[in-house]
Each structure stands twice: as structure tokens, then as C-alpha cells.
Amino acid sequence: xxxxxxxxxxxxxxxxxxxxxxxxxxxxxxERISSGELSERMGLTASQIRQDFNHFGxxxxxxxxxxxxxxxxxxxxxxxxxxxxxxxxxxxxNLGRAIAQHLDFSKKGFQLVGIFDxxxxxxxxxxxxxxxxxFDDIDSFCTQMKPTAAILCIPEYAGKNVTEKLxxxxxxxxxxxxxxxxxxxxxxxxxxxxxxxxxxxxLCYNITNSEDAK
Amino acid sequence: xxxxxxxxxxxxxxxxxxxxxxxxxxxxxxERISSGELSERMGLTASQIRQDFNHFGxxxxxxxxxxxxxxxxxxxxxxxxxxxxxxxxxxxxNLGRAIAQHLDFSKKGFQLVGIFDxxxxxxxxxxxxxxxxxFDDIDSFCTQMKPTAAILCIPEYAGKNVTEKLxxxxxxxxxxxxxxxxxxxxxxxxxxxxxxxxxxxxLCYNITNSEDAK
DNA sequence: TAGATTGTTAATCGATTAACAATC
DNA sequence: TAGATTGTTAATCGATTAACAATC
Numbered sequence: 486x487x488x489x490x491x492x493x494x495x496x497x498x499x500x501x502x503x504x505x506x507x508x509x510x511x512x513x514x515x516e517r518i519s520s521g522e523l524s525e526r527m528g529l530t531a532s533q534i535r536q537d538f539n540h541f542g543x544x545x546x547x548x549x550x551x552x553x554x555x556x557x558x559x560x561x562x563x564x565x566x567x568x569x570x571x572x573x574x575x576x577x578x579n580l581g582r583a584i585a586q587h588l589d590f591s592k593k594g595f596q597l598v599g600i601f602d603x604x605x606x607x608x609x610x611x612x613x614x615x616x617x618x619x620f621d622d623i624d625s626f627c628t629q630m631k632p633t634a635a636i637l638c639i640p641e642y643a644g645k646n647v648t649e650k651l652x653x654x655x656x657x658x659x660x661x662x663x664x665x666x667x668x669x670x671x672x673x674x675x676x677x678x679x680x681x682x683x684x685x686x687x688l689c690y691n692i693t694n695s696e697d698a699k
Numbered sequence: 700x701x702x703x704x705x706x707x708x709x710x711x712x713x714x715x716x717x718x719x720x721x722x723x724x725x726x727x728x729x730e731r732i733s734s735g736e737l738s739e740r741m742g743l744t745a746s747q748i749r750q751d752f753n754h755f756g757x758x759x760x761x762x763x764x765x766x767x768x769x770x771x772x773x774x775x776x777x778x779x780x781x782x783x784x785x786x787x788x789x790x791x792x793n794l795g796r797a798i799a800q801h802l803d804f805s806k807k808g809f810q811l812v813g814i815f816d817x818x819x820x821x822x823x824x825x826x827x828x829x830x831x832x833x834f835d836d837i838d839s840f841c842t843q844m845k846p847t848a849a850i851l852c853i854p855e856y857a858g859k860n861v862t863e864k865l866x867x868x869x870x871x872x873x874x875x876x877x878x879x880x881x882x883x884x885x886x887x888x889x890x891x892x893x894x895x896x897x898x899x900x901x902l903c904y905n906i907t908n909s910e911d912a913k
Numbered sequence: 914t915a916g917a918t919t920g921t922t923a924a925t926c927g928a929t930t931a932a933c934a935a936t937c
Numbered sequence: 938t939a940g941a942t943t944g945t946t947a948a949t950c951g952a953t954t955a956a957c958a959a960t961c
Contacts, residue, residue: 519917664719929949
């Protein structure tokens with residue numbers, strides 16, 4: 486296996502997608518697949534698929550292809566799906582609550598262990614077997630639970646203070662739904678941004694542009 | 700202005716981000732900015748910024764830089780922020796409701812005009828000045844309102860039937876939160892996918908990988 | 914063994930960066 | 938005019954695709 490530090494963002498970005506498609510194939514009872522068949526299904530080239538897998542050492546067999554279950558497990562392990570990192574949700578507004586309820590964290594490598602909000606109206610509310618706690622309790626909670634990551638569903642203006650506090654609590658990994666630019670202030674933090682606004686505007690661009698074409 | 704059809708996805712993907720940063724600059728009272736200053740702020744190179752803008756004709760002035768308000772307006776127009784496309788939400792579960800309540804569509808080029816669900820327990824519910832309608836009413840609604848786009852917050856298994864129906868109703872643009880792969884069945888549809896699961900798994904990969912490095 | 918399909922190297926393509934002439 | 942900064946061309950870099958020898 487090559488040095489994983491050199492894996493490009495493009496390749497990493499395709500891993501969850503491979504994992505998802507392999508899960509679907511498995512559910513369909515498919516035991517083996519060639520890079521050619523997989524490429525058709527996923528809309529990639531067979532070349533790219535083989536290149537991607539070979540970044541991690543190659544999981545296939547010449548003349549046979551790839552064993553679906555085995556390949557899926559390998560990719561899962563590369564992602565770290567089996568690590569069940571402890572994650573907390575900060576911000577229990579509409580979006581935060583939906584995220585907490587909508588996702589099955591355990592299938593994506595995480596375990597949701599706490600929900601926090603600074604709004605007293607929300608603390609005490611039960612979500613998904615968890616009770617919303619006051620953000621004031623974050624210190625003692627983290628000392629005890631030692632969560633690895635945090636989901637930020639907070640307004641931009643709260644971003645810096647909240648993140649600073651969480652980093653003090655030894656949380657350095659963030660799934661960020663806010664507009665706050667974490668890496669600008671904390672360049673070492675591991676951040677995955679979800680910019681819903683940007684995504685919607687991209688759709689807008691594509692509509693506008695397709696209409697211009699008519 | 701060059702043929703906008705040739706604009707690459709990489710460039711398009713940066714447009715909303717430019718728009719956002721320009722809005723922030725404007726809010727700070729900043730009237731003009733050079734590609735150099737903007738690049739520092741956004742973590743890009745000045746070269747890339749100038750290249751990007753020049754895909755659309757160039758909005759600057761030598762020796763001066765860019766007028767913030769003017770540049771923002773230009774980018775907004777390129778995206779089509781002023782079009783207010785009519786959009787409907789299909790699927791009023793946790794995530795759908797959160798999306799409807801969380802986003803200010805009017806600032807992103809859309810106008811939310813209807814919410815639909817096939818679950819009778821949800822129809823009649825009021826969200827954001829709108830009432831959840833039965834998906835059975837989609838035909839008559841679309842005939843009357845002629846929405847351009849749909850937000851899909853539905854389970855994967857419902858994806859194909861719902862999309863097929865919507866396309867019959869002359870909706871061809873989708874903001875897709877489901878795992879259903881629209882373009883596989885409907886290659887001409889304009890689709891912007893939000894794969895929250897994939898995003899979370901990417902975070903997982905980055906955590907796993909950074910820990911390996913220690 | 915022959916056929917299939919990988920792993921891997923080489924070629925191509927496109928995006929990013931650097932450089933600089935044009936010009937405000 | 939001199940200084941600043943763009944618009945644009947050329948160079949570099951990296952990712953994707955093609956090709957094929959290795960091998961199951």
C-alpha cells in the first residue's frame with residue numbers, strides 16, 4: 486500500500502460512492518464484478534476505477550475481477566467505517582435536529598453521543614434517545630466522553646467562539662453546516678464543509694445556463 | 700463573453716463562493732478589491748481568480764481592481780440569482796422540513812411555492828407559510844403553478860416513481876437529497892446532488908487517515 | 914492452455930499557476 | 938507620467954484515459 490497521505494481529494498471523494506454502489510451490488514446478490522461492469526454502472530471509466538483501487542494496493546484478481554464483499558470491506562476499512570468515532574451535534578435547530586434524526590451515523594463510521602444548544606428553549610428536548618444539553622456543559626461532557634468530532638449546525642456569527650471552545654475540549658474534527666470558515670482561524674482542524682446554499686446556487690446556475698441555451 | 704457552455708464544473712463550483720465572499724466584503728463596507736487581496740481572503744491564487752472571472756468576460760479595471768458591488772451583481776446575474784425560479788419540496792420528513800425552514804430561497808435564486816408528501820399524517824401541516832399537500836395533487840398544482848424545480852427529500856425506493864411523475868409535470872431540475880441516481884434513468888434532467896452520507900464518510904476517512912499519520 | 918481482466922506504465926487532457934504585456 | 942493591477946498567453950502540474958504486459 487502506498488503512502489495514504491498522497492491520495493488526492495478526487496480519489497477520496499469517490500470512496501464513499503464506491504462503498505455505496507458495492508453495498509447495492511451486494512444487496513442484489515452480486516458476488517463478483519469487473520472494473521468494466523462497475524464502470525458502466527457508476528458512469529466512470531474502467532481505467533479510473535482500477536487506478537483508484539490501486540492507490541490502496543489493488544484488491545482484484547487478474548482474469549476474475551473483484552470480489553464485491555471483500556472490496557466493500559476493504560474500502561470500508563480504508564474509510565474507517567468500523568471506527569465509530571464519537572461525534573456530538575452542536576446546534577439543535579431545524580437543521581441540526583433533522584441531521585440527528587435522518588442519518589444512521591453508525592453506518593457511516595460515527596456514534597452520536599451528545600447534542601448541545603445554547604438556547605434554553607431547546608435544552609431538555611429529546612432527540613433520538615439523546616437529550617439536548619446546554620452548551621455550558623460542554624467542558625464536563627467532553628472530559629468524560631472524549632468525543633472526536635462535532636457537527637456544527639450553528640449560525641455563522643457563533644462559529645468562531647463555538648469552534649474555539651470545542652478545540653479547547655480537544656475536538657479537532659468538524660462536519661460544518663455553517664458558513665463559518667473554520668480553517669481560516671484553525672488551519673489544523675479537520676473540516677468537511679456542507680454548503681447547502683452554494684449547492685442550491687449551483688443548481689440555479691445550471692438552470693439559468695440551460696435556459697440560455699434554448 | 701465566451702460560450703458559457705464551455706465553463707468547467709470547477710469554475711462553476713466556485714461562483715457561489717465568490718458571491719458569498721463578495722457579500723461579506725460588501726457588508727464590511729469594502730468598495731473595491733484586487734485579485735491579490737481576494738485571493739488571500741479566500742485561500743485561492745490571484746491567477747485563478749482572474750482566470751475564473753475572465754471566463755465570463757472580465758469585470759475589472761487595470762490598475763484599480765474590481766468594484767465589489769458591481770462584481771457581486773455580475774456574478775449574481777451569471778448564476779441567475781434574480782430569476783426566482785419556482786421550486787417545490789417533495790418529502791416533508793425531518794430533513795425536508797428543515798431544508799424548507801432553514802434556507803432563504805429568495806436569496807439563492809428560488810421561490811418555494813409548494814410542499815408535497817404522500818404520507819397523510821403530514822398533509823395539512825403548515826411549514827413556512829405553506830401547507831403540506833398530498834402528492835396526489837401534484838398534477839393540478841403543476842398545471843397551475845408551473846414550477847421549474849423540485850427538492851427531493853424522499854427515500855431512495857421512491858426516487859424513480861416520484862421523479863418520473865415530476866418530469867411528466869414538466870419539472871426537469873432537481874435538488875436531490877436522496878440516494879436515487881436521477882441521471883441514470885433520466886440523463887437530460889438537471890441535477891444537483893447533496894449526498895450527506897458521502898460527506899460524512901469523507902470526514903470519517905480524513906479522521907482515520909490523520910490518526911494513522913500519528 | 915486460452916480467455917479474461919487486472920495492475921501499471923505511458924499518453925492525453927484539462928485545470929491551475931506563473932509571467933508579462935496592456936492599460937487604467 | 939509612474940504605479941498598480943488587470944486580461945491573457947505560456948508553462949506547469951495533476952488527474953484521467955488509453956494501452957498493454959503480467960497473471961489468474
